[in-house]
Amino acid sequence: MILYRGVSFHMDKLNDGKLVPTGTQPSTTLFHDGYFKYDGTGTYSKSDDNAVRAHQIKSGLYNGCYISTTSDYEIAKIFATQNYSINGYIYHLNTELFEQYGVLMYQYTNPKYPKEQEITIRTIDCKEIPQAVIVKKEIIVIE
Structure with missing residues (x-):
């Protein structure tokens, strides 16, 4: 399976x-700061799931080491171009290489933003995604 990560030129x-x-x-x-509701999506104990769900609300929330990707190319294009207003890139990531290179995936049946089809990823050591799993970096230019 291929996942997509859309980023602007600036990012x-x-x-x-x-x-x-x-x-x-x-x-x-989790903290009592208004980001989470008492709806069962988070737990009181420290966990990866809490960090992933926090990231899906706001990138980097609570210092999580996660990166958003999507299984939908068109969604990635929207993120790469910030809704078709600037130029960007779409990274194509091969999930068949994830285990070999220490990349973990998280996907929920009840995500915060279902239309984004988000699959959240991170490396085991919380560092950059290895270049070996990136099979293509595509430029997206808005005309």
């Missing part, structure tokens, strides 16, 4: 052309 330049998480932590405890 790509800031990350030196790499897919890097904004945070450093694989797990978190």
Whole structure:
């Protein structure tokens, strides 16, 4: 399966052309700060699931080391171009290589934003996504 990560030219330049998480932590405890409701999507204990769900609400929330991807190319294009207003890139990632290179995937049946078809990823060591799993980096230019 191929996953897609859409980023703007600006974001790509800031990350030196790499897919890097904004945070450093694989797990978190939830806080009473208004981001989570008492609906069963989070737990009181520290967990990866809490960190993933926090990331899906707001990238880097609680210093999580996660990266958003999607299984839908058109969704990635929207993120790469910030709704067709700027130029960007779409990274194509081969999930068949994830285990070999230490990349973990998280997907939920009840995500915060179902239309995004998000599959959240991270490396075992919370570092950048290995270049070996990126099979293509496609430029998207808005005319």
